[in-house]
Amino acid sequence: MTQLTAPRRQRVSVRGLVDDLGPTQAANGLVALVFAATGPVAVILAVGTAGGLSRVEISSWIFAVFFLNGLLTIAASWAYRQPLSFFWTIPGTVVVGKSLDHLTWPEVLGAFLVTGALIVVLGLTGWVGRAMAVIPLPLVMAMVAGVFLRFGTDLVGAVRSDAAIAAPMVLAFVALSRITSLGRWMPPVLGALLVGAAAVGIAGSFAPASGPVLASPTFQAPVFTTGALLELVVPLAITVLVVQNGQGVAVLNQAGHRPPINVATVWCGIGSMLSATIGGISSCLTGPTSSLLVASGKRERHYAAAVVCGALALVVGLFAPLFVRLMLATPPAYVATLGGLAMLRALQGAFVASFAHRFTLGALVTFLVTITDVTIFNIGGAFWGIVLGLAASWILEPADFDHRE
Template structure:
């Protein structure tokens, strides 16, 4: 669709990669967007937003409250992450005409918990600023793309499978705590998935959402908090730069964004048939991490779960419209973040966990298939075990160590797979010439 033919010769000049990956499709016009967008794409965006304003927001609030943040600081944090998510997604999805959903680092938020117990919030914000600048610098250097190209895709997908596994087990756990809500959701999902004709009218995740919300309302489990602010009022927290905070947070946050989160997002988009602009995504993550820091918010990233949801259904060439609709919903969530989060957090935890798990089932299945179906199985298994075990020396997320150790083990035990992959990559480069274009 609007593709330029690749006429470059496979010489050394043509193989020189530009800093920013070049899109080979024109930016969509308003008429293109109106033609391509459909109900399933809008639903994917709605589920993506629901995922963001429930579980991840609950994690953010729990960490912030435990760290002594005020309601104003928490509200500003929520405003910042939705504003940057919407802005980054809108810009990147328009430029590259593919779904590139950005959000914020949940593992990064979790690792802040212990730091907020002994660091001031100003020191943490100072680390946010430095993390954004470092992420931007690494993206501008071109190192991110070259590093990610060295990691076999099955090993990355093993990391994704380990992280997404929790979503699957959440379905089982929530069915024990609230069977009246979760069991009807699961049955509705199975029925709609099994009957393609029904699925075209009511997508399975939408059916599960509607059935679950009906069960919540009938059971009287909707618990809305007392009236509070409706419109966001962001505040600026002055950064404080101290060596203790920078040494404790900057490296873990940067690696979490570039390797764990962006790597996860790249992997799930690849499974959906989309190549991601790795360097451009790193640069955008850095820029919007700096913006987030202005509102006292954690780093921005190309997120895995959101992109899974944005590409859950519909034609691949039209997935970008789900990302565009998601960006508009993020702007609304930013503007009315106090109202939105208060409403969504009033639903039972079991409903949220089951909905998120059902939305992730397809991606979880594909992650296991991609990780263990063919090559690099020793490395993939190592990555899966280390990640799911929560091995996190130096406060760096286990997924990073899983990928690192998985690659090392694979190099020693699976040299034949690396040779075969190297030959395949060389053949592909020779056939396509310049690799700086995103197809």
């Protein structure tokens, strides 16, 4: 068994957390939560509806992935004083959607439970940390760039398709970024969020539908079948450990943090097992959300943004049906512009880390395969991008392995 990284001996007090929490950290935490509660939730809604899940089952799913992962995020970020943001595997949700046309929901829940147990074992043995150390950082960051690229292209598309909403947001972001004296009081992304909300109100394009307010988490008994386990467990574990956790760890390393990989893996497994009991998919250390949390502010205060994000996730979990209806009632351009602006620096950093020095050809292969999203054996392009990029570097850039830092 491996030695798990212990939390800080001197925990941050509540007073210390309050001192570290400023407008920048609050804004980063809010934007990260808004991101998680819009596009990714829409994926759950689409998969659940297409798979024939009831409103109660979908509501319980959303409650699980927000409330339980919010608790994990608060506890881990506070204990380790790092922005350890836990949510759920979006690629895994897509994989599950492809299986619901021939598997029952209880069979899928059984696969969720076994996946969580497998992830716990891999974290305790230390295999995950050793595997991640083998993969060069430029390749992982190229995968991150490929995953994040759509946020940039969606931003451009939003300005083109709905300039009345997107253009004021972009102008506000540029002004607050350029005029640093204003930016210190009003973080650029938060300013874009508020200006966009005003633009949506003026345009009269906010029309939420009626429906329940509070979530209804219900215990759901799993069913274990060989077919479902063979089909889902390995792909789900890969999306958590390689695709999602790989992104999260790479983003945090790039920001100067040193996340406890094995501990985070164990927490993902425990969160996955708890979530599965009420219909939620596997937990992971997210890449996009982590990028938003470390987008600005001092490194030693990034954890405060994660605590804010986790606390807001608890609220979203409790009021999941209401919150999702409100967010999805805004024009698509609002969410696309907000996400794109928030991810600009993260995307820039990913490209710089990918192509600045070594493993540049492997990074290019990784990037191209990732954005193409080639799916083999129900495993998406982000994983195959790493595999093929590593192969390309191994064959065509062997000298770079001899000079790794």
